[in-house]
Amino acid sequence: MLLRIMLPIAASFAMAVLAQAQPARIGVLTFEQMQESFKQAFGTGLRESGYTEGKNILIEWRSADGSVERANQFAAELVAMKVNVIVASLTPGIQAAKSATRTIPIVMAPSGDPLASGFVASLAHPGGNITGVTNVVVDVGGKLLGLIREIQPNVTRVAVLLDLRTALYKPFLDDVQAAAAKSGVRVVPVPMKGPQDAAEAFKTVQKERAQAVIVMPLIARKEVADLAHQYRLMSISTGISSRAFPEAGGLLGYGVEPNELYRRAAAYVAKILRGAKPGDLPVEQVTTFQFIINVKTAKALGITIPKDMLVRANEVIE
Numbered sequence: 001m002l003l004r005i006m007l008p009i010a011a012s013f014a015m016a017v018l019a020q021a022q023p024a025r026i027g028v029l030t031f032e033q034m035q036e037s038f039k040q041a042f043g044t045g046l047r048e049s050g051y052t053e054g055k056n057i058l059i060e061w062r063s064a065d066g067s068v069e070r071a072n073q074f075a076a077e078l079v080a081m082k083v084n085v086i087v088a089s090l091t092p093g094i095q096a097a098k099s100a101t102r103t104i105p106i107v108m109a110p111s112g113d114p115l116a117s118g119f120v121a122s123l124a125h126p127g128g129n130i131t132g133v134t135n136v137v138v139d140v141g142g143k144l145l146g147l148i149r150e151i152q153p154n155v156t157r158v159a160v161l162l163d164l165r166t167a168l169y170k171p172f173l174d175d176v177q178a179a180a181a182k183s184g185v186r187v188v189p190v191p192m193k194g195p196q197d198a199a200e201a202f203k204t205v206q207k208e209r210a211q212a213v214i215v216m217p218l219i220a221r222k223e224v225a226d227l228a229h230q231y232r233l234m235s236i237s238t239g240i241s242s243r244a245f246p247e248a249g250g251l252l253g254y255g256v257e258p259n260e261l262y263r264r265a266a267a268y269v270a271k272i273l274r275g276a277k278p279g280d281l282p283v284e285q286v287t288t289f290q291f292i293i294n295v296k297t298a299k300a301l302g303i304t305i306p307k308d309m310l311v312r313a314n315e316v317i318e
Contacts, residue, residue, distance in 0.1 A: 024051075024273050025058045027078030027086045031071055031093035032218065034063035038089070041259035042109075045266025051273070064093060066194055066218070068165060071096035079104060085269050087132075089262075090218065090240070091117055091166040098130060105278040108132030109265035110256075112168045112217070112239065114283055123283040131278040133264050134285055135239050135256045141172055141214070142179030144236050147252055147291075148212045149183060150309060151234065159188040159210035161201055163218045172216060195221045202227045215250070217241040225249035225297075232301055246294040246317055251301070253292040261286060290314040 030038060039061070043053060051057040060078060064071035075096040078086055087107045088097040097106045098119060110133045111119055120126035123134075141160075149155055160176050162169040173189055180187045188208040190201045198219070205213060213228055217239030225248045228235035235252070237245040242255025264284060272278060294317040298305050310316060 023056050023058045024084045025060065025081070026269060027060045027062065027081065027083035029062045029064065029071065029074050029078065029086060029088045029093050029097060031064050031066065031088075031090040031096075033065050034061060037259055038262050041262035042087070042266050045263035046270065048263075049267055049270030051266075051270060057273075064096070068092050068096070072099065075100035085272050087265055087269060091168055092218075094119055094130070102129055104129065105272045106130045106132070107265050107268045107272070107278070108134065108283070110135045110240070110261045110286075111283075112166065113171065116171050117167055120283055123285065125279070126281065126283055127279045129278050131281040131283055132268050133261050134283055135258075135261060139171075139175055140238050140254065140289075141175030141177075144214050144238060144254060145176055145179045145183070145185065147236060147254060147309075148214070148234055149185070151303060151305060152211070155185060155211045155234075157186045157188060157208065157210045159190050159205040159208065159213045161213055161215045161219055161224065162189055162191045163216040164191050164193050165218065166216075169216060176214060192219055195219050195223055198223045198227055202231055205233070206231055212236070215241075215245065217255070220245040220248075220250065222248040229297065229300065234301070234303065242290055243292055243315075246292045246297070249294065249297055251294055251297045251303070253290075255289060256286045257288070257290050260288075292317065 053059050062074035064074060071093050079100045085105045086097045087109050088094040089109045091112050094108050094111050106129055114120045114134050119130045160173055162173060177187050188210050190204050192201050212234035215224055215237040220237035220241035229249055235250045237250060237253055238255040240258040242253035246253040291313050292315045293305055293313045296318060
C-alpha cells in the first residue's frame with residue numbers, strides 16, 4: 001500500500017523537477033532595427049541575474065524595423081508561441097504587445113512615457129501585466145531648446161520633427177512650446193510618419209525659416225542628420241538616440257544611456273520568471289543623462305561650441 005502511495009508522489013515530483021528544468025522562453029520585440037548592442041546589454045543583464053541564453057533561457061528575437069504593422073504581427077506571433085515574458089522596446093512596440101495580450105507579462109525596454117501612453121496605472125503600482133523601464137523623453141523639451149539657445153542665443157525659430165507613430169509627440173511638443181513661450185522662440189511643428197518623410201519635412205523647415213531642429217528619438221536617423229547638415233541647421237535629439245544621432249552626424253544628443261536601460265530591463269525579466277507579478281513591480285525611471293557633442297559637425301556648420309559646454313559634455317566627437 002505504501003509503495004502505491006509513494007509512486008504517484010515520486011512521479012509528480014519528477015514532473016515538477018522536469019518542468020523547472022525547462023528553459024524559460026522570452027520574446028524580445030524591438031520596434032526599430034535590432035541592434036547588436038541591445039542583445040549584448042540585455043544578455044549581460046540576464047547573466048547578472050543568473051540566466052544565460054541557450055542554457056536556462058531561450059530568446060525569440062523579433063525586429064519590426066520601424067513598421068507598426070510588423071510590430072503587431074510579431075507581437076501576435078510571440079503570444080501564439082506562449083512565451084513566458086515579452087520584452088518590448090519603444091512605445092509602438094509596447095503598444096503592439098499590449099494589444100496582443102493582457103496575460104503574458106510585458107517588460108518595457110524602454111517606454112518614453114508609460115503613463116501618457118496608458119501602459120500603466122501609475123509608476124509605483126503599474127497594475128496589469130506591464131512594467132519595466134522608462135527614459136521619460138517628453139519632459140526634456142525645454143532642456144533641448146536651452147542647449148540650442150546656449151550655442152546661439154539669437155535663435156528665434158526652431159522646428160520640432162514629430163513622430164506621429166507614437167502618442168508621445170503631443171506632450172513632447174507641448175513641453176518644447178512651454179519653454180519656447182518663456183524665451184520668445186517660435187516653434188514650428190513638423191509632423192512625420194517615419195524617417196521616409198525626412199526630405200519633405202526639411203522642405204517645410206526651410207520654408208518656415210527655422211534655424212535649428214529638435215528631433216524626436218525614433219526619427220533621429222542618419223538621413224535626418226545629413227539633411228540638417230545639408231540645410232546648415234543645428235540639430236539635437238534625445239531618448240535612445242542621444243548617442244546614435246550625434247554619431248550619425250547630428251550636432252547634439254541629450255538623453256539616457258540606452259545600454260543601461262536594456263540591462264535593467266533584463267533584471268525585470270528575471271524577477272518575473274522567479275514569480276514576481278509585473279503589476280507589483282514599480283516602473284524604474286532612469287535619471288542619469290548623457291550629453292554628447294559632435295564637434296566635427298559644428299566645425300562643418302561654422303558653429304562655435306562654448307568652452308563650458310564642451311567641459312560639461314560626457315563625450316565629444318572630434
